[in-house]
Amino acid sequence: MLLSIQKVSKAFGGLWALRNVDLDVEEGEVLGLIGPNGAGKTTLFNCITGYYRPTSGKIVFQSVDIVGLPPYKISRLGIARTFQLTKGFNNLTVFDNIRIASLVSGAALKDVWEILRLVGLEEKKDVYVGSLTLIERKKLELARALTIRPKLLLLDEVMSGLKPSEADEILKVISDINKKGVTVIIVEHVMRTIMRICKRVAVLDYGVKIAEGSPEEVMRDERVIKAYLGEEFVA
Amino acid sequence: MSMFKSLNIKYIVPLAVILYALPLIPQQPYVTHLMIMTLMWAYLATAWNILGGFSGQLSLGHAAFFGIGAYASYFLTVWYGIPPIVSLIVSGMFASLISIGIGYPCFRYGLRGVYFTLATIAFAEILKDVFIYLRDITGGSLGIWLPVTHEGIVNLYFISKESYYYVITSLWLLLMIILSLAGRFKDYLIAIREDEDVAASIGINITRYKLMALLISSYFTGVGGSFYIYYFRYINPYTAFGLDTSLQMVLISVFGGMYSLWGSFIGSLVLTPIGEYLRITLGGTYVGSHLIIYGVLLIIIIRFMPRGVFGIAEIIRSKYLIRGG
Ligand SMILES: Nc1ncnc2c1ncn2[C@@H]1O[C@H](COP(=O)(O)OP(=O)(O)OP(=O)(O)O)[C@@H](O)[C@H]1O
Ligand SMILES: [Mg+2]
Numbered sequence: 001m002l003l004s005i006q007k008v009s010k011a012f013g014g015l016w017a018l019r020n021v022d023l024d025v026e027e028g029e030v031l032g033l034i035g036p037n038g039a040g041k042t043t044l045f046n047c048i049t050g051y052y053r054p055t056s057g058k059i060v061f062q063s064v065d066i067v068g069l070p071p072y073k074i075s076r077l078g079i080a081r082t083f084q085l086t087k088g089f090n091n092l093t094v095f096d097n098i099r100i101a102s103l104v105s106g107a108a109l110k111d112v113w114e115i116l117r118l119v120g121l122e123e124k125k126d127v128y129v130g131s132l133t134l135i136e137r138k139k140l141e142l143a144r145a146l147t148i149r150p151k152l153l154l155l156d157e158v159m160s161g162l163k164p165s166e167a168d169e170i171l172k173v174i175s176d177i178n179k180k181g182v183t184v185i186i187v188e189h190v191m192r193t194i195m196r197i198c199k200r201v202a203v204l205d206y207g208v209k210i211a212e213g214s215p216e217e218v219m220r221d222e223r224v225i226k227a228y229l230g231e232e233f234v235a
Numbered sequence: 236m237s238m239f240k241s242l243n244i245k246y247i248v249p250l251a252v253i254l255y256a257l258p259l260i261p262q263q264p265y266v267t268h269l270m271i272m273t274l275m276w277a278y279l280a281t282a283w284n285i286l287g288g289f290s291g292q293l294s295l296g297h298a299a300f301f302g303i304g305a306y307a308s309y310f311l312t313v314w315y316g317i318p319p320i321v322s323l324i325v326s327g328m329f330a331s332l333i334s335i336g337i338g339y340p341c342f343r344y345g346l347r348g349v350y351f352t353l354a355t356i357a358f359a360e361i362l363k364d365v366f367i368y369l370r371d372i373t374g375g376s377l378g379i380w381l382p383v384t385h386e387g388i389v390n391l392y393f394i395s396k397e398s399y400y401y402v403i404t405s406l407w408l409l410l411m412i413i414l415s416l417a418g419r420f421k422d423y424l425i426a427i428r429e430d431e432d433v434a435a436s437i438g439i440n441i442t443r444y445k446l447m448a449l450l451i452s453s454y455f456t457g458v459g460g461s462f463y464i465y466y467f468r469y470i471n472p473y474t475a476f477g478l479d480t481s482l483q484m485v486l487i488s489v490f491g492g493m494y495s496l497w498g499s500f501i502g503s504l505v506l507t508p509i510g511e512y513l514r515i516t517l518g519g520t521y522v523g524s525h526l527i528i529y530g531v532l533l534i535i536i537i538r539f540m541p542r543g544v545f546g547i548a549e550i551i552r553s554k555y556l557i558r559g560g
Contacts, residue, residue, distance in 0.1 A: 051432065071435035081436055089429035091494065100422045104438035148437055 002027040002183050003048070003152060008057030010043055010207075017043040018054070019207045025152070030174070030184045032198035032215065034191070036227055039204040041187045042084050045154050049081045050074040061152070076104070080150035082141035084157050084187075090130035094121055097129055097140060101147040112147075118173055119143045134161050142170065146177070153177065153184045159193055171197055191219070203227070243415040243496060247408065254404045258397040267396040271403055273507040275462065278407040280487035280499035282455035285414070287485060288493030289421055290448040291428025293348075295481050296337070296355030297456050299362050300330035302475030304457030305464040306366065309379050319391040323461045330457025331450045333362075338449040342442050356478070363476035378471025381464060391465040399466050406462065407500075410455055414496055424448050425494075456484075479526055483510065486529050490536050492543025501544050506532075 003025040010018040017040045025031055033041050046052040048059055050071040059067050066074055089097045098112050098121075116122045119139040124132065129140060138158050145153055155174070159167040167190070175197055178184050188194050194201060195215045203211040203218055205227040211218050218224055257270065283297050307329040311322040337358045341351050366373045373379070384390045393399060414421065423444050426434040431441055464470045474480060491502025513528060540547060 049436070051435075070440075071432075072438050072440050075436055075438040083432070083436075087430050087433045089426060089433065091429060092425070100426050101437040103419055103422055144433070144437065 001025070002062065004058075004060040005044070005048070006058040006060065008044070008047055008054045008059060010040070010047055010052060011055045016207050018047065018204075021057070021204070021207070021209050023202055023209065023212075025183060025185060027183055028178070028181060029200060030178050030186060030198050032194040032201035033185055033187045033204065034189070034194060034201060034218075035204035038206075039227075040207040041204055042156055043207075044204070045081055045156055045185075045187070048074075048154065049079060075148055078148070078151035079154065080145035080148045080152070081154040082138075082145050082156050082158050086134070086137035086141050088129040088132075088137065088140055088144070091128065093126050093128055094132070094136075094140060095125040098143050098147060101144045105148045107147055107149070115143050115146050118146070118176075120169060135166060138162065139170070142173065150182055153182050155184065155186045157187055157189065160189060167193060191215075244412070246497075247411055247415065251404075251408050254408070255401070258400055264396055267400055269508055269511060271396065271400050271466065272511060273503050274400065274403045274407050275459065275466075276483060276487055276507045276510075277500045277503035278403060278410060278462075279456060279459045280484045280491070280503060281407065281410055281414070281496070282452055282459060283484035284452075284488045284493055284496075284499055285424070285455070286448045286452035288488055288498070289428065290424035290445055292445060292448070293352045293485075294355040294452075295352055295478070295485060296357070296359035297453075297484050298476045298478070298480035299337075299355070299359040300334060300453035300456040301460035301463070301480055301484075302359070302362060302366070302470075302472070303330045303333050304460030305470045305475050306373065306379070306460075307457070308461040308464050309381065309470075312381065318389050319465055320389050323391065323458060323465070326461040327454035327457035330453045330460070334449050334453035335446075338446050342445045342449075356481075359476050359478070359481060363472045366472040366476065373472070376472060378469055378474075379464075381468040403462055403466075406458065411496065411500075420444075420447070479529075482526065482529050482533075486533055486536075489533060490543055492545030492549075494542055495545040495549070498543050498545040505544070 001024050005021055005023040008018055008021045009016060021040075021044065033044070035041055043052065047054045048066075050066070050069050050073070054067055057067070058065050061074075061077060061079065064077070066077065069077075089100065092100070095112070095116070098115060099109070102112050102115075113122070116125060119142050121136065121139050121143060124136055127136075129137070132140065138161070142155070142158050145155075159170050162170065171193065174184060174186070186194065186198065198215060201213065201215050201218045202209055203221070203224050205223070210223045210227060211221045213221075254274075258267065279297075279301065283294065286292050287294055304326040307326040308319065308322045311317040311325060312319050317325070337354060340346070341354055346354060367376045369375075384392050386392055386394055388398075391402065423434070423439050426437070426439055427441055427444055435441055460475065487502035487506050488499045489502070490506055491500065492498030536543065542549070
């Protein structure tokens with residue numbers, strides 16, 4: 001097991017964004033994490049990567065409890081993330097964003113080119129990140145996460161807002177990365193995407209994990225249907 | 236950006252030749268003084284820019300480090316008889332030491348943005364009051380004078396102004412060369428300035444690099460303060476720790492372009508002569524009026540040319556390059 005989330009809770013004041021979440025991630029898999037708006041998906045990513053400290057619970061990565069470690073240390077352990085609300089070094093070019101991101105892990109310049117080509121940002125290399133389109137910013141998120149040569153990659157809605165053809169492109173990139181041995185957790189709203197790449201899916205609702213299994217199983221689950229569509233749709 | 240970076244060293248060499256050759260043209264002592272001031276403020280603004288420009292931690296209290304450098308040099312020279320040339324190098328370490336007093340609490344406990352800026356102002360103001368108050372040690376508000384000594388580089392005492400010009404030009408060039416070679420360190424600071432969350436996500440230890448930026452920035456600022464007292468042979472707490480001193484570094488750097496290593500030099504080339512002129516013509520009659528002018532300038536620059544003069548040059552250049560092929 002690569003990552004084990006054990007009874008993780010996170011409270012913001014009186015609001016429980018996560019409640020006793022248990023989730024295991026096997027080495028080499030692509031796990032889907034879904035749930036309605038505000039379910040706690042991003043919060044879980046923030047807990048794993050050290051941006052939030054869980055109120056309680058343990059997060060074990062390669063048999064090390066990483067709760068309490070600062071984000072930069074978790075990154076150096078090999079956990080990469082993207083940001084749902086895209087971020088970047090806005091006053092720098094695409095190329096410099098990825099070049100600087102590669103410095104810590106010591107990637108060579110040819111790796112920078114390789115990553116830019118992989119996500120399809122090669123032609124935008126001299127554009128300032130502040131003037132990229134949303135789709136390009138999503139690609140930049142993915143590219144930057146790849147620079148640390150992660151063992152575990154957390155993708156927070158990198159495909160939302162993309163046209164189906166573009167999403168397919170990114171999907172292809174993700175599955176290539178996965179084939180090289182990188183474990184992936186994908187947060188997405190679009191079920192089509194999840195169904196195509198994940199063999200296993202976990203569902204969050206109001207901070208609680210309500211289902212886990214193959215995409216087909218999960219989609220038949222009454223609690224999942226209820227969470228997504230409301231009471232009246234349950235047969 | 237990357238292209239400009241790699242060309243840094245190539246620009247520095249011819250510029251050094253020009254700067255060292257300038258005194259060969261006979262000139263009035265006042266012109267030499269103006270050249271010394273221009274290089275000194277270019278140097279100080281470059282030192283400020285390590286923290287303020289590259290890492291984006293807006294300090295308005297760098298006079299604290301300038302002042303400590305100046306006073307430390309005085310104590311080392313007059314009390315302990317340490318050769319001034321050695322004091323010049325050591326004084327910066329005292330400035331770094333003092334900077335931990337502000338850096339550790341701020342960076343460790345995440346005092347960001349405006350709060351950090353306010354803390355730096357308060358820090359310099361407190362030091363000013365302390366140095367005014369401890370009259371027996373510091374000479375109080377009257378300030379301190381360095382005694383006349385033997386001429387020469389060891390004592391940093393020269394009859395001709397040209398020698399001071401060579402000293403400050405060398406200090407500035409040295410700082411520029413060091414910063415040109417510290418590409419990776421600079422890149423980490425820029426990453427922190429642009430987005431701390433992203434910087435952390437790629438493995439940068441933000442607290443550590445901010446502290447290093449502060450230590451290095453304050454070291455060189457302290458050395459600048461040391462140069463100041465050896466050149467003027469006098470300083471008081473108002474000049475040493477005053478807000479004008481801090482603002483001048485910021486203004487020059489921001490005006491020239493704080494995203495670039497060259498911005499401070501360009502900024503000083505334009506603003507220092509204007510500043511000296513204002514000080515002479517207005518300083519006596521309307522005390523503090525140059526501060527108002529600085530303030531207005533700062534607002535205009537940030538509003539209309541956030542990348543400074545250098546930024547405009549870069550834009551024109553890139554447009555030209557794209558058209559040219
Ligand atoms: N820093 C914060 N402070 C207070 N409340 C927060 C904070 N971050 C998240 N929350 C709250 O926690 C809950 C879970 O939010 P989260 O962003 O994790 O949801 P999500 O599943 O990612 O939703 P979405 O699909 O809209 O991205 C929400 O109610 C949100 O308002
Ligand atoms: Mg989210």
